[in-house]
Amino acid sequence: MIVKDVKDCIGTEREVVSKTWTSLRVLLESDGMGFSLHETTMREGTETPMQYLNHLEAVLCVEGEGEVELSETGANYPIKPGVVYALDRHDRHILRAKTPLRLICVFNPPLHGKEVHDASGSYPPAPETPPGIIAGKGVKK
Secondary structure (H helix, E strand, O other): OOOOOHHHOOOOOOOOEEOOEEEEEEHHHHHHHOOOEEEEEEOOOOEEEEOOOOOOEEEEEEOOOOOEEEOOOOEEEEEOOOOOEEEEEOOOOOEEEEOOOOEEEEEEEEOOOOOOOOOOOOOOOOOOOOEEEEOEEOOOO
């Protein structure tokens, strides 16, 4: 069993700070769960264009207000506590934070730790895990 306190990520390598957000990377590839789990806070008044070409992401808003816009169609969806959005088609999107926006994010495949968005708004692809190895755990038994 893995038990962690999100606050323990603050000030460690699991705290990743960008211009528009801070992400506490609670579970990573090295934890061996097959996904990563982050608490990300978007800064008030920011706009962040993204497109995860190498990952799928699901997001649960737990605090704040904002909106997500699908770049392809221009459709806007309000984001507030309790709302979930899932980027199941590697959707190009823009996340706007009207207030500080606290989000719980799940990525598959999992992130390794210090990833930040590249020029396309994406994270780099995850390295291949050799057959017979469970990511972060070693050889399957």
